[in-house]
Amino acid sequence: MEEELRTHVNDVVKETDDDDPPALSSHALAALQEFLQEQSQSLANHETVETEGGGTGPESEVALVTEDWRLSQFWYEPETARTVAQEVNSLCNGSNYKVACIACPTLYAYLKNMNPNISAQLLEYDKRFEQYGSDFTFYDYNQPEDLPLELKHSYQVIVADPPYLSKECLEKVTQTISFLARPQESYLLLLTGEVQRDRAAELLGLHPCNFRPQHSSKLGNEFRLFTNYDPGERLGGWEQEK
Secondary structure: OHHHHHHHHOOEOOOOOOOOOOOEOHHHHHHHHHHHHHHHHHHHHHHOOOOOOOOOOHHHOOOOOOOOHHHOOOOEOHHHHHHHHHHHHHHHOOOOOEEEEEOOHHHHHHHHHHOOOOEEEEEEOOHHHHHHHHHEEEOOOOOOOOOOHHHOOOEOEEEEOOOOOOHHHHHHHHHHHHHHEOOOOOEEEEEEEHHHHHHHHHHHOOEEEOOOOOEOOOOOOOEEEEEOOOOOOHHHOEOOOO
């Protein structure tokens, strides 16, 4: 949809005079309206999260800003966000583990909603998330280690969702993970496309889980969750090699 929108936005009516403001063609206007409707529905789907019992309440609300496709932002469906947040919370249960969320603000929001006392840091390019105060650190994957020194080797749990499915992006995010992780004692969860399977194994020693992440927006790429530890029966377990 995003590619279609970008194509149609450039489809401007040619018959207007040079001094007249450009006008969108009927096709471009229809594409824009469809995109805005999808964005509105995506936000509505995340404004109130049902509790396990099926009800709703103030304690179950997860507030998210509207995703910005220009920044390659695509929020998880609530079930995906809850499942990953529950896994992270399980890893931290009974410990003082610190969590780093690299480019996954949806997860951060659900995690803090589930456990307000958990120590979690969001590393994110979008400065709208400065609303999280000291839990927010500006992060540009093009500068993978341009981070405060106090974050270095400080995290036992790291969840990363690289913004792009390129080799370069994953390689740079890998550098960030190495900067943040406690050597020899960190759990790593990576959410990215199936196309990155071999690179995830080569760069980080990760294995795919049977659990399949889903996004609220319609994405054509198949996404997977990879871990560096065996989750047992959680997350559907590791996928067995064929």
